[in-house]
Amino acid sequence: MTAAERKPFYRRLYESWLAIAGHFGEVQTSVILFVSYVIAIGPAAVVMARKDLLHKKQLRAGATAWNDAESPVPDLERAKRLF
Numbered sequence: 001m002t003a004a005e006r007k008p009f010y011r012r013l014y015e016s017w018l019a020i021a022g023h024f025g026e027v028q029t030s031v032i033l034f035v036s037y038v039i040a041i042g043p044a045a046v047v048m049a050r051k052d053l054l055h056k057k058q059l060r061a062g063a064t065a066w067n068d069a070e071s072p073v074p075d076l077e078r079a080k081r082l083f
Helices: 009-048 056-060 076-080
Strands: none
Touching: none
């Protein structure tokens, strides 16, 4: 390489810093994801594991999966109003 093709010192320093910062970012992302799982997702999964959120026990008992709507009886005036 000739002197004209060689990168200036500040450019080499900048590119080296970008490589180091990229590796640091990968490690930091892994740590943040691990900590968020341990603090939020893991305990929530343990607490919610025993609950029957889909009401499967009712279906095993022979009941229907149909849930009635809790809205008032539909009428024409209500259907004309969107909100």
